[in-house]
Amino acid sequence: MTYVLAIDIGGTKLAAALVDEEGAVLRSATRPTPGEQVMAALGGLVDEVTGDGPAPVAVGIGCAGPLDRGTVSPVNMPSWRRFPLRDEVRALTGLPTVLAGDAQCMALGEHWLGAGRGSSALLGVVVSTGIGGGLVIGGRPLLGPTGNAGHVGHMTVDPYGERCECGGRGCVERYASGPNMTRWALENGWRPGAEHPETARPDARMLARDAADGDPVAVAAFERGATALAGMIASTAAAAEVSTVVVGGGVSGAGPVLFEPLARALDDVGGLAFVRAVRVRPTTLGVRAGLAGAAKLAWDYSRSAS
């Protein structure tokens, strides 16, 4: 049996696993992402996973973006700016190494083993602190010339809308990310329910609970976010004939308070028959999707290289 080494790098957690050709995990480990010396921590993690086990044949890495031809500058990891991650991991392991964005890996993982299996054109969306995405077209990830294809969180759904942190205007993320829905709800009179201690910072999880309990402002915040997501999904479906959308990320755990208004909004904004035919599904792999996608990336790379 042969394996690849899959690595998933996020702002709070590093994860690695040895994965076989069917997607089964032989062993895996995680550790917190340190503020600096991230490569040292990653080296320790790789040792822990590969240890005295079988030697992997290739490495696939998913990392928060933006990316640029093998370098990464994750927004929430200030110590890495244009950091040559692919080459560093190649030097660390001595193996063929391939890199993609974390949400691109999520999409690829869901296509391989999750809710997007069999889809000829898939969009994966991660709704969390920010909004990320990835496309898998004809079974292959669409990465783009510098590695940034699929950044659907920064598609404009309202050109007259609010300024986004990215510098753009009217981006989906400004309406539908967890912190932005929470911010909007607070600005519009949402007061987290009595069961939440006063000291706790209001967040999207509390907002989802209150929306499920029928709080009108919380419900409206999710409807507003879902409508922005629907605009992005319909536009992406129109551009790439996407047939399946898999939605993951922490905010997707809100369930019906997100997915029901999303279905209604898609029914409203979608026009052409192939756009209206798009199917939206929640993630089935959850937090494991990124690692699965990184493994698939490595398998495809090792086959194309041999």
Ligand SMILES: [Zn+2]
């Ligand atoms: Zn933006």
